[in-house]
Amino acid sequence: MILRRLFYLVLLAAFTLSAQFVKAQTCSCAGAPLLGSQSLGTTESGNFVIGLTHEYNDISSLYAGNASLDDSNTSRATNSTLLEINYGFSRRLSLSATFSYVTKNRITGRLTSNPDDITTRGIGDGVLLLKYVLKEHSLASQYSIALGSGIKAPFGTTSLRNNGFQMNADMQPGSGAWDAVFWSYASASFVPHTDFSVYMLNSYRLTGTNERFGENDEYKFGNEWITMMGTGNTITDQLGYSLSFRFRYTASDQRNNQDMPNTGGTWLMVNPALSYDLFDQLTVRLSGNIPVYQHLEGTQPTTSYTASLSLFYSFNKSADFVKY
Structure with missing residues (x-):
């Protein structure tokens, strides 16, 4: 039984990690989708939970405002591998850390005899959050509330070059900035x-x-807001589901305090997910994002769909942790 469990763990981990090397296409934003792809909420006192997620983001769509344009000559995608770590210091206080590895690819001139194929990869940025449970779920009061704050650290590089020229921000693994x-x-x-x-x-x-390009030349990605609302339940003792809507808004990027054209927008996506408990301590989760509505500032490449596979391992099988 133990050997079988270890086999499942190794097999699924290998599948998840190897996906980052699949031939893909580039992200219209810098770095990994750290906030939108996190899968761990809070955990109980003394519990240590690790989550490993691989997300594939196909960015082959092109929009002007809320109108879809034909862009069959160009393909883009990003593959992101996220390592999430959660530890519960007490019943209410927990720490969450997320680290990323990013692979981006862009192919232009796909319909020509000599397409331009560019791939970048490297360590992405990371997030560190302290989370505090204001209200615990109980039989008498069946709701809970938690708050958190922290930083996004610029671990990823922003200085990759192609043919001697520094590449645009959308092809760099990191953002180069500290965020709150x-x-x-x-x-x-x-x-x-x-x-x-x-x-x-x-x-x-x-x-x-x-x-990015020297002193007195500052680049700032737009502030980002994400809201997810959904529902979930168990189908069997081992199988569960969730279905949510995900709203995302980003302000326009700025260079030297001036708004950059063709940046920023609003997205509404539906997010279905299935989770399965392989055994008490190991859960596998498959999820995706499908655009319902998009409105972008100017003309921009944008998400066609995302798909992600996650593994969660809890070192204390008697404790609980929140997945969303």
Whole structure:
């Protein structure tokens, strides 16, 4: 039984990690989607939980405002591998850390005899959050509220070059800036003695600046707001589901305090997910994002769909942790 469990763990981890080397296409934003792809909420006192997520983001769509344009001559995608670590210091206080590795690819001139194929990869940025549970879920009061704050650290490089020229920010693994991050989570159960619940998650990133091309030349990615609202339940003792809507807004990027054209926008996506407990301590989760509505400032490449595979390992099988 132990050997079988180890086999499942190694097999799924190998599948997840190897996906980052699949031939892909580039992200219209810098770095990994750290806030939008995190899968760990809070954990109980003394519990240590590790999450490993691989996300594929196909960015082959092109929009002007809310109108879709034909862009069959260009393809773009990003592959992001996220390592999430959660530790509960007490019943209410926990620490969350996320690290990333990013691979980006862009192919232009696909319909010509000599397409331009560019790939970049490297360590991305990271996020460190302290989370505090204001209200714990109980039989008498079946709802919970948690708040958090922290930083996004610029671990990823922003200086990759192609043919001697520094590449644009959308092809760099990192953003090059320190950001402030704010987070909240709320959930409620309305049907007694079941796992059915509704939840809402919010995150806000207040971005810093990066001197990309030298002194007095500062670039700032737009501030980002993400809200997820959804529901989840168990189908069997091992199988569960969730379905949520994900709203994301980013302000326009700025260079030397001037708004950059063709940056910023609003996205609404539906996010279905299935999770399965391989055994008490190991859970696998498959999820995706499908655009419902997009409105971009100017003309920009944007997400066609995302797909992600996650593994969660809890070192204390008697404790609980929140996945969303």
